[in-house]
Amino acid sequence: MKRFAGLRMLLGGFAAVLLLAGCGGGGDTPQSVGQSVGPGPSGPVSVVAWTPPTTFNDNAAMDPERDLDYYEIYVRKDPDFTDTDQPAIQVAAVAGTLSPDGLTIVRSLVKEFTLDLIPSLPADSQLYISMRSVGIDRQKSAFMAPILWVRS
């Protein structure tokens, strides 16, 4: 299955793709594709958390572990997310972590992501976050209801 394997990386249990920092408006082209950017040197981090979807748009049951490929996280200075916006980052829907004995890989649904890992975030004290689910067939969901991120 193609899951952008070449672009993904494991980040403390998350598999993430750093695509771009197109923030504050839609239609930006990707600025960079690269490695992870570590969080700041000290203090708490901001984490976006969500509940994975369990249905398709026709209400048919969906298994997010099987049917979802990744999420797109969007960042804007306002809550008006549109289809022309570019995702700030992609986060794998399922992460694999080593079992305690180190012999097997345990798959689990990804339900949160550290926002500070997104590269080139604007310096604004308030930003809006939204997300879309992307299926293994590349179908994208609508935007999740925007949430305000107050940075301090």
Added chain:
Amino acid sequence: MINEVKRLLWIGILSTLALPAFAETRTISWNPVTTYTDGTPIEAVKTVSYASYWTTDPGLESLTTIAAAITATSTTFDPGVEGMTRGGTVYFTAKAVLNTGEESALSPAISWVVPVVTPPIGDDSAPALDAPKNIGLNGPASTGGTQVWRLTWDPVTTYTDAAPLAPGRTVQYMAYWTDDSALSAASLKQLSSAVSDPALDFDPTRQMTKNRKTYLTVRAILDTGEVSPLSAALLWVAANEGPTAPSGGSVKKKDR
């Protein structure tokens, strides 16, 4: 017709006889028919003959006759002579005919994936053609009455031992779908005829059951007739309407 001749109960590919240079003979056989549908034995004065057919239509339309009016309960055929597509799925059926003109219904179809090549004797150690990898799916490319999805995969350029294909060799691909997680040969259904590009557009609504778990797989076929194993299957909920969005989003502070 007073009595319908009993349906043939079993039909199958019994044996294979490989002949040189890709010619081959396959045998299809069936159980003899000895009774009518009500269990009454067919009268001794009547003789039973058989006709066997193949088709690419699982609905058993457009039958091509393999043999007719034979009294034996088997017949042989050459897939190449019959014009069967290598790597494709065909369906066999047969019926019984009495000398009085009474006919049975067609037997239930049996599906068969036409082998792409008969392995040369003594060449078991040769590396196999590598299977397609990185099967991906993207769609729908259009909306409305027709849904077009694109299945893609990495082109096959090597054998399983990583040796590259000889220059000038060409590869075709056959894509299948099935409900069977084991990808059993009998369950595979062609998405289309063989394609040269590592991509295939298809309309799932014409073949598959919407929102049903479906396995998609591809095999490569070299111009020499060599065939690869099936690729790892892509499990897909056929023609699904797309995921809903995540819910319950929140941002919280967390210690590093």
